[in-house]
Amino acid sequence: MSLKLVWRFLLSHPVRSILTCGSIVVAVFLLCVLRTTVVALGSSIEAAAANRLVVQSSVSLFVPLPLSYQPKIEQVDGIEHVIKWTWFGGYYKDPQNFFAQFAVDAAATMEVYPEMEITEGSYDAFLASRQGALIGRDLAEKYEWSVGDRVPIIGTIYPRADGGAWEFDVEAIYDSRNPAFGEQTLLFHHTYFEEVLKAEQGPEALAAGVYIMRIEPGTEPTTVMAAVDALFESGPQRVQTTTEAEFNRQFVTMFGGIPTFLSWIGGSVLFAILLAAINTMLMAGRERTRILGVMKAMGFGSGSVFALFVVEAVVLCGAGGLIGVAFAKLVETPIAVALSTMMPGFVLTTETILAGLAVAVGVGLVAALVPAIAASRLRPVEALRAEV
């Protein structure tokens, strides 16, 4: 009975209901997208593997480490694998087509990064191929590369002597089970990288960007970190060994004030939308003074009149929230693909969905309060006399 009344009230001003619902849709959509962005910015820390450690130069992100460090690191107790991992920094045809490429020790890479799952081609073919490359699914789709293709990459940090491109043969494509380890990465052999550099620039050009280690189960990471750091305390390049989470954190903190700024925007959206909802409910309340008077005269109690407003607002805003979340879900994949080179991990979490819905319902409750209280206090005689 009263639900039917709510429905009637909502339909009494269809345009207004639709517009109000529409602004809630927009707001919830925006809040979900902003929150997902903020979460994604930090996701590489959350999703980091606890058993991976990174050895980097303590001087600078841009200073590579000597190749001679690898056998020394391997001597440290508790380490399963040590692989070279060198940022290549190239692009495909145009600097706009930028994505991550790393030269790696291919043999142990799958052990260190078990979240990779080869879905096309084979890992063995990649291992066997001198110029072979292992690429992520998104990358393959974006540039329509498939197994067997030869891919030219222009090196900005490591240009070829003839000014041309490095060429890699796609041998395998991986899917990632870890949202923070994106599918827009190209991995190729460190041996091939060294081979070319040695021939074109001489042996002194050889180095590794960082070393990534997988530690044995049950090993205390801090012990390993201290032991590795101690190896190179007196140079030639001092190192700093950290967990993968710490390593990623240095990139995340680079976003600086951006997460705070996005949160502020979210706050403003919330504020604007709350005002809009209050506005609508006040209008509804004002217009209905006379009808409410009639209802009360017919015997509707204060409580049910109060509830009527609250339910109406919650239904209206809740519907807006649902549609808003649905829109956010709809754009999730396109945004994730567009951002994946800069910022992997754009995933609409359950938490964000619930937060979006909670905000919508909350806004409805608050907005209903003033007119609902006014309506419950309304004296039928005055209401019937009122001119609106």
Place this chain on the structure above:
Amino acid sequence: MALVPFKYTLRSLFVRRSATLLTVFGTGATVAVLAGVLSLNKGFEALFEAHGREDLVVFLRPGAQSEGESAFSDDRADILLKSLAEVATNASGAPLASAESFLAVRLRKTDGGETNVPIRGVQPATFAIRAGEIRIVEGRNFQPGSDEVIVGRPVSERIRDASVGDVLTLNTTPFRVVGIFEHDGPLDSEVWGDVERMRVALKRPVYNRVLAQLRPDAEVAALAARLEDDRQVPAKVQTEREYLRNQTGMLSGALQFLGFFLAVIMGTAAVFTGTNTMLSALASRVHEIGILLSTGFRPMAISLAFLLESLLLGLLGGVVGCLLALPLNGVETGTTNWQTFTEVAFAFRVTPDVLVRAVGFALILGLLGGTWPAVRAARLDPTDALRRR
């Protein structure tokens, strides 16, 4: 055609105080967000683009996107430094050109954590080229050939061991901080020292870029074209302004996209709210409109009055939005220059241009929000309207 008096419009807004206030503040929040993003972008542009000089050229290795990626061996740098006719000379005939090294070095912040600070090694000619741009505000400049550095003012505040008299250790070499400098542009975020000492301490076998001041009559485009495929020293030549613009293109583009995205989405919500308010105004004024129509006002005039009212709502929202955004002016924030992975600090700049654009945006919101109600108002039938209470 007789227009509905302006006073009527004003009073209508005043009579419906709560609806007016709620709409104005809702629009205001939307406008404030747009103004915030715009002023962030302004602050960013002011730091980078406004301080790039047209008479300076930056030489990079072909293909390099930033100086961190660029490299010149000693002999190649030497050719660029000494043999280019386009480069201006000082009073004694020496070219105003300087080879520089550049590395983003990991340093500890005063409030904990680490950040990447650009360390630039320069030759004495740099100070001749940048005469007047670089101001030593504390201590003195470093001695060429010595293990001394000078530090940009914001860096000295943010980074540990970066005040005058402190010792800053780079890899294993201690450098003494002897001065603090200021620069209105991005150089403010750097640490400077002698280029040869830097190369030794940081084990850098190469120079990263060459900076030169051009003669007033020199043609940058011709120089760039000539050096692009030069046999001896192939180089990418850009004016400093071009170089800095390329450095910030990505972030600037991201901010502009963010501003556009938010303006469209939040603007939609604001238009919905505005339409709601005006429709409700219309509904409660049907009787009045009937009177206006029957006293001879044309439907067009009524329609315009509604549109005007909505525009006024928008204008008020714009003003409120600007007032909300004004305190942002000068607030310092920081992010990273993704081309070099170094931290840049910059401030929101709420310029008149930002305010004008924000108010313009608010007026558009008002216009869009008022259109449909205005059309509805014009369509009312006078007798029918008069009958409604």
